[in-house]
Amino acid sequence: MTTNKKRTIRLALLGLEQKPDAVSNILQSFRSLGVDVVNEVFQNDNENLFVRLDGEDRFDGLLLPLALGIENLPTDIEWFVPCQRLEETLLPVDDDTPAIFFKKDHQLFLTLRSFYVASVAFVGGGPGDPGLCTVAGCEALRHCEVCLYDALVADSLLAEIPATAKALYVGKRSGHHSCGQREISEKLAYYSRQGLRVVRLKGGDPGIFGRLAEEVETFDRYSLPYRVIPGVSSLLAATTGTGMFLTRRHISRGFTVLTPRHAQKSSELEPDPVYGSYLKRPPRPVVFFMAMARIGELVENLKKRGRLATEPAAVVWGASTSSQEVVRGRLGDIE
C-alpha cells in the first residue's frame, strides 16, 4: 500500500444493512493495510447518494453489494474491487458480495485492484516459426488463464497454452474478421477485470502493423495494467532470416518500412519523399508489408518515382514458416 499517499478514505455505504459482520471485516481489512475509513451509511436513498458522490469530493467511493452496484452508477465511478481480496479470499465473486466502487483513477482503487488484476501481456509471438517466439513470451503463454490469439500465430505455439486455459481465436485474414477490433479490446478488459491472467498473442511484433495501439488505448482508458513483450517481426524473418540484411556497412545505413494497404482513397502510393531522387545514390532498402494484393500497382509506382527496373527486389511469403517462399530478382521482373 506504499503507493497510496492518502491514508484516510471516505466511503459511502449502501444496502449492507443485512451484513454488519462483512462491513466490519472490510473496515478492519483496510485498517490492517494502514488505511483509515470514515464512512456514512445511506439507507434507501440511492439518488441523494449518487448526486453527492458525483458532484463533490466528500466521498472517495462506495461500499455496496455487487448486485446493487451494477446499475445506475454515476459516470465518474470506477469499476469495483471485490472486497474478498481485502480479506484475502479468492475470486470469483457473487452478486451478493460487498465491493468497493471508487471514483475514477482513485489511487487507492488502482492499488487495491493491482492485488487481483494481473497485467495483461501483449505478446509478440514472432513471425510463425514457434522457435522465434521469445522466452518471456512463451513463459507468459504457459501461465495464462485466457489467451486471445491471431491468425498469424503458429499452432505449436498455441500448444504452450495450458489445457485448462481458455484459448480464443480472434484472428483477421484480409477481409475476414472473426472479431472486430473493439470487441477484442473489450474482451481483454473483461477477462482482465475478472482477475484472470490474460495473454493477447499477436503475430510478429505487436508494434509493427499489429494494431497494438488500439487495444492498449482501451486499457489506458480503464486504467488497467498491461505489459508488452516485443517479438521478432516478420520484417526481420523476411530479411535477416533469409540472408537479406537491411543494413550493411558502406552500403545501407538504414531502411524504410511501409504498407500500401489502407492508403487514403487514391490507389496510388502516397507521394512520399522516400521514393524521390533515388537515381542519384544507391537507395536504402524499402520493405513493404501486406503488399501482395497490390504488387503490380506498387512496382509501377516505384518505377514512376525513379526506382530502376534493374534494382534488386525480392518477394517473401510466410517468412520463417514451413511454407516460406523467397523469390529474388529485379524490380522489373515483378508483376
Place this chain on the structure above:
Amino acid sequence: MTTNKKRTIRLALLGLEQKPDAVSNILQSFRSLGVDVVNEVFQNDNENLFVRLDGEDRFDGLLLPLALGIENLPTDIEWFVPCQRLEETLLPVDDDTPAIFFKKDHQLFLTLRSFYVASVAFVGGGPGDPGLCTVAGCEALRHCEVCLYDALVADSLLAEIPATAKALYVGKRSGHHSCGQREISEKLAYYSRQGLRVVRLKGGDPGIFGRLAEEVETFDRYSLPYRVIPGVSSLLAATTGTGMFLTRRHISRGFTVLTPRHAQKSSELEPDPVYGSYLKRPPRPVVFFMAMARIGELVENLKKRGRLATEPAAVVWGASTSSQEVVRGRLGDIE
C-alpha cells in the same frame, strides 16, 4: 549422399604408402556410401601431381596425410575432410591421419563436410533483457561448444552457454574494438572447420546494424554452412516495448530507421529525401540508432530539413535492460 549426383570420383593418392590398410578402409567407406573411387598413386612427385590437379579435370581431389596437405596446396583446392568421419570415428584428427582434399566447391566435398561441420548459428540475442532472446536462440546457446559474443549481450543470457564450452568476448564498444571484424570472421570459420558447434551471439537482431553481412561473406567464401536466427531488435524494444508504436492505423503507415554514424566525410546527415517536404503531412516516425554522440547535430539537421521543433520526440537508452531510460518530449527540447 543423395545430393551427390556424381557417383564416381577420381582421387590422387600421395604419401600413404605406409598405410595400405587405412587407404583400403577409406575406399571401402566410399563404396558403402554408394560412391566409386578411381585412384592413381603418386610417389614423391608432388609437383607433377599438383600441376595436373590444378590444371585439368582429371582429379576431383587428393587423398593424403594431413601433415603433407597443409603446405603448398594449389589455390583451387578446398580444405580437407578428415577421413575418420567416413569410417565413423570421431574428431579430432592428428597430422598423421589421411584426409581428402577436394577441388573447391566440389559437391561431394560439401556433402562429406556436412557430416562433421555443423551450421554455425548467428543468433540475435535480443535487446538486453534475456527474456527477449528467442527460444531457438537459447536452444542454440545451450548446445554450443564455442560462442563468440558481443558487448550488448545480457550476462544472464551467457549463463545459458554450457560450462564446458569456450565463450569468447569479441565485443565492440564505440571506438574500442576488442577484436577486428576480419578476425571475428576467421575465428568463426576456424572453429566451424574443426567440427565444433559454434554460436555467434549478437545483440538485438543481427541483420540491423549488426555487421552480419561481413561475417556471413566469409562463410560464403569458404562454402561453410550457417543459419541465422533473427532476434528482437532494440528498435522494437525501444518502441513497442516502451509503448511507442511505430505504426498506427490512420496515423502511421510505416517508419524509417537510420544511423548518423559513419556518414561519408561530411558530418552532415546525407541529403536524404526522407527528411524533406515533411511540413505538408504528418511525418512517419524515424528511429535513429547509435545517435547519442551526435544528437545535437542530428536535431539541428532535422529542423533544417523541415521537421518541427514541436514534433514529439523521445530518447531511449538501454531499451529492455534494467538501466532503461526513456525521455519523452519535443524535438526542440533535445539538445
